[in-house]
Amino acid sequence: MTELKLQSLKKTYGSVAALAGVGLTVPSGSRTAIVGPSGCGKTTLLRLIAGFDTPDDGTIAFDGETVASFEEQVPAHRRNVGIVAQDGCLFPHLTVADNIGFGMKADRATKLAKASELMEMVGLDRAMLSRKPDELSGGQQQRVALARALACRPRLMLLDEPFSALDTGLRAATRKAVSEVLSAAGITTILVTHDQAEALAFADQLAVMRAGNFSQVGAPRQVYARPVDAETAMFLGEAIVLPAVVGQGRADTPLGSLAVDDASYTGKTQVMLRPEQMTLQQSDTGAAVIGEMVFSGSTCEVLVTLEGEGGPSFRLDIPSLSPLASGDRVAISVSGAAHLFR
Amino acid sequence: MSSIADTRAPTVPHRRMPAATSWTLSIAVVVALLSLLPLGFVIWAGIVTGWDTAVQLIFRGRVGELMVNTVLLILITIPICAVLAVTLAWLTERTDLPGARLWSWLAVVPLAVPAFVHSYAWLGLWPGLNGLTAGVSISVVAYFPFLYLPISAAFRLLDPALEDQASSLGLPPFAVFRRVVLPQLRLSLCGGALLIGLHLLSEYGLFAMIRFDTFTTAIIDQFQSTYNGVAAYMLALVLVACCFVLLGLEAALRGRRRYARLGPGVARQVRKVRLGFWKYPALILPLGVAVFSLGIPSLTLGRWLIAGGAEIWRTDEVWLALWQTLVICIIGGIATAAAAVPIAWLSVRRPTPASRFLEGCYYLASSMPGVVIALALVTVTIRVILPLYQTVATIAIAYVIMFLPRALVSLRASIAQVPVELEQAATSLGRSPGNALWSTTVRLAAPGAAAGMALASLGIMNELTATQMLAPNGTRTLAMAFWALTSEIDYAAAAPYAVLMIVFSLPLTLLLHHHSKKIAGR
Known part of the structure; x- marks a missing residue:
């Protein structure tokens, strides 16, 4: 010892x-x-x-x-x-x-x-x-x-x-x-x-x-x-980094308003989400579109692109039995708080 | 997998050896049979002599004396060479010794000086030199590079991670050396020691000059004085038995295990040991070795050259000898490399138990002393095919037998570096098989063939025993001329021949050194 x-x-x-x-x-x-x-x-x-x-x-x-x-x-x-x-x-x-x-x-x-x-x-x-x-x-x-x-x-x-x-x-x-x-x-x-x-x-x-x-x-x-x-975030696993305007414990991001883990910060910065915080749901009014899908056994890797001019895109793993298909419109719900980079 | 095998099976009912392979194999077998001629000859000589005569000729005082001389010579020389070579190799490869590269070159250069020239040089300084002490001292100086070369190469290849590992397990530095480094040097130690042992058994000039009797000098004395076979044959039989003892010992000590690094990955670059206080005192060893192995020959030769002046350069004789030597070297070198091609190709591309057996035959044949090989070829040509007696063909065969493994090592290494896929790629691009072989493997293996030829030539240039017994009438190589003149005690006149031998051997020796580094990947 x-x-x-x-x-x-x-x-x-x-x-x-x-x-x-x-x-x-x-x-x-x-x-x-x-x-x-x-x-x-x-x-x-x-x-x-x-x-x-x-x-x-x-x-x-x-x-x-x-x-x-x-x-x-x-x-x-x-x-x-x-x-x-x-x-x-x-x-x-x-x-x-x-x-x-x-x-x-x-x-x-x-x-x-x-x-x-x-x-x-x-x-x-x-x-x-x-x-x-x-x-x-x-x-x-x-x-x-x-x-x-x-x-x-x-x-x-x-x-x-x-x-x-x-x-x-x-x-x-x-x-x-x-x-x-x-x-x-x-x-x-x-x-x-x-x-x-x-x-x-x-x-x-x-x-x-x-x-x-x-x-x-x-x-x-x-x-x-x-x-x-x-960089540290990415090294430890898939991370979705979004631009954000933060105030009063919430961040305004391309995914909508999200809770952040640091209530004291105010101003423009970046926030991070891990893919496991996100859930995709088929919805004709959803804000994102599914692009390419790569089948890899138990899961499928999908490319999700947010709507709008230069909307950010990221990759997520979803269960391969999920009914989602390429071209589907989806709504994204986020669980937990986004992590804020100071 | 099984379905693939099933679909293939009907299309290739049974594999037949391609024509090229069977031809190559036949040539390799013929060369092997030729190589084993001397061994067969000795056995034949033993049988025709008959048991009683053989016992009488072998178990006598003279043979006992020779045996004691030989055994002592080997038992004292090899351990000294081993300690010297390991220490020098460690200093030049593993420490921050000032000028390590230079010392490493200087430790190999003595190979360019023929063994009998070492004797000549020492006699120039100490004319009364003779006996075992002289024999051992000169042998150490002349032959330690045979151990230094493989050991320094092995030091470069050792994985320093193993030494780190050992010290993390609590071993102090010297224990690490003894328990981890030395065992891994065992292969190189055994190989180098065997080479020195075989040289000690077969060397004639070195020992004849200082009047130290060994089996080889005794056989040549017999041969020259009487031409009478039987006594010489029986000495040759004992000599061959000694060779077998050495070969057996080496095989037993070497073991069968591989000592290379396990697992994947590249060995880390070695960190040099800081000698600290010993940095400059340590220079005494390489310096002392260089003084004895290079200083003494330079001093004596320089002295004789100055004393002899212009007169000793009897140019027509010297140049004629040089010319004849070069011709013999080129013929012998080409013959040796050519004879090595089939087995080199087989052992890389079609390795089978048969090809390994053939290789073993070549190595065994080349470990026979030159005097036995020459005696065999003399006897066979005189008794069976007289027209070949003292012809270039016979001496070329002797060189092939003696030096084939040297050419084989380089050739095999370079063929192994040309993946067969290159040849296949050439074929798939529309070249015929012969053309593909020529434009890929042959092209890329050419440097190896050249190196093999050079190494064989180096041996031929300094070869005295067999050349003397087999060379066509009127031939006088540098070595022969040097020997004849020193026998007449005309040391000054002999000097130019020695200088020429050294000058021509030097580049080849340096090539050898370079090669050993390249094999180690630096």
Whole structure:
């Protein structure tokens, strides 16, 4: 159980600032997900926490004990930070058992016993202990990598896009298994990913990263519903951003007058709605028209265009059994308040 | 899926080998049979000699002495070369050593200096040099690049993420090196060590010059003094047995596992280790190696060239030797590359157990010492097809046997880089199969063929043992002339030949270095 605290971390590669003064607190035993597009500095941040790289400025502290700063650097092998990389990074020359026992300081029998215990914990068959990594599937390799990291009882676990090499079905299952194992062990965890659904599902705390900085940090629901700007909103999922004139807790938008979540604001701005707030209803007097429809199994993606000169259009998923068809005129009803960007 | 298989089944009742493949396979088989001739010869010699005579000739004091010399030479030289090569490769590839690129080139350049020229150079400084110590020292200097090349390439290919992973699991840096880096270097270590071992077994000039007896020098002594086969044949039998022991050891140590990076993704660029205080003291190692492997030859050659003045450049003789060497190199290089084409093509495009077996035959044949190959070809031509004795054809066959794998490696790599889809695309655009092959695969694989030819030529240029025994009458290559003159203790007159060999080998050696970098993707 370790609390991680980052303060104004900076790291520059050549002329590119990978991290431009990042600060973050990860409470003990909690799970934090860091999301952001590729190249935003997520992996650099993990490498600094693990001790593979040194920050140019700022500090990293575990439970108040500084492990990296301008003056001092605790080397990676003394930090006791577990890391599970994108491709598992198993040692190809060792068996699964030797991989898991790699960092443990114990005799062979103890290592083997612990390894089989951990195999069970991550949901793998003990019979696999004698196999070499190239005889395992991607998901199995990932679980072995987790077991290997857990074997050292790390103070902190770093997951660097550990599920992105897996195919969709396996991905959800592996994520669930990993998150259960980590919860049971009560290990402070940081997950880095570019997949927002994964981040939202996994984390207690979500940090959205952009160009070397956190644009927003908070609980997943809060960040999803009340993003700081349109870009953050879009990164976490489909968002419909509309121009609005706001006053007295209501916004005048192309969709009509909507309640907003910030009553104190007055003036011209933008508001955001999530697609799940909207319902379409066939109506000859409706203000919108359905354009293109794309069938994708259980749902249909429809293009909705509001009437009027340059009326905004957006895409929504509707149940594919819905009777709506291309060219239909619809009325849009909105549930909940629109989120206002200040 | 099954419906697709069903619809196809009737149209292709049973697969027949395309004509091109069967032709290629036949040629590859013929080349393999030819390559195995020396091995067959040794076995034949053992059988005709008869058990009693063989036992008498093999189990005697002289053979014991040679065996002790050979075993000690190998057991001492290879570990020294391995430690030296790993340290140098680590310094040049993984640290911020000043001038790392330069040192990396300098660690490969000794290959351009023929082994016997190293001996000549050391004798120039220390005339009394002889015995095991001298043999080991000169061998280390002459052969460590065979380990340095693959190990430095392997260092470049290692995935640094594995090392990061190991240190995050609590391993201090040296333990990471021992438990993660070294095991992954095992393949290169085994391969390089085998190559050095085989060279130690087959080298003649280096050891003859410092009067250190090995099986090869003893066989040539026998051959030159008596022309009497049997004793030489039996020594050759023991020598071949030694080769097999090395090959077996290497196969056992190498194991069968792949050590490459698992999973998808590109390995991250390696971060250099900061040497800190050791940055400049560390220079002593590459500097010392360069002094011994390049400084000594330069010093001795320079001294003899100055002492000899213009007189030693007896131009007509020197240029004639150069001309003859180049002709032999070109003929041998082309023959070797051409002989490698069928198997290279088969092993990339039609890999089967048969093609792998054939490849194994070539490698096995080329690991036979030059002296055994020459002895076999001499015996066979004299006894069976006399008109071929001491002809260009025979010596070309010897070179093909010795150097085919060198050409094969480059050729195969470049054919593998030309996807068969390109050829198919050309065919779909209306080219005939032959034309498609020519305009895609052959065009794109040409640089690889050229590199293979160059590597074979490098071997031929510096080859002494077999060339001496097989070359047509009147032929005098640079190596032969150099050897003849040093045997007459005319060290000054020998110097120009050595210089020419080095000058012509140098570009090829640098090509080799470049190639190893390219294979590693840098």
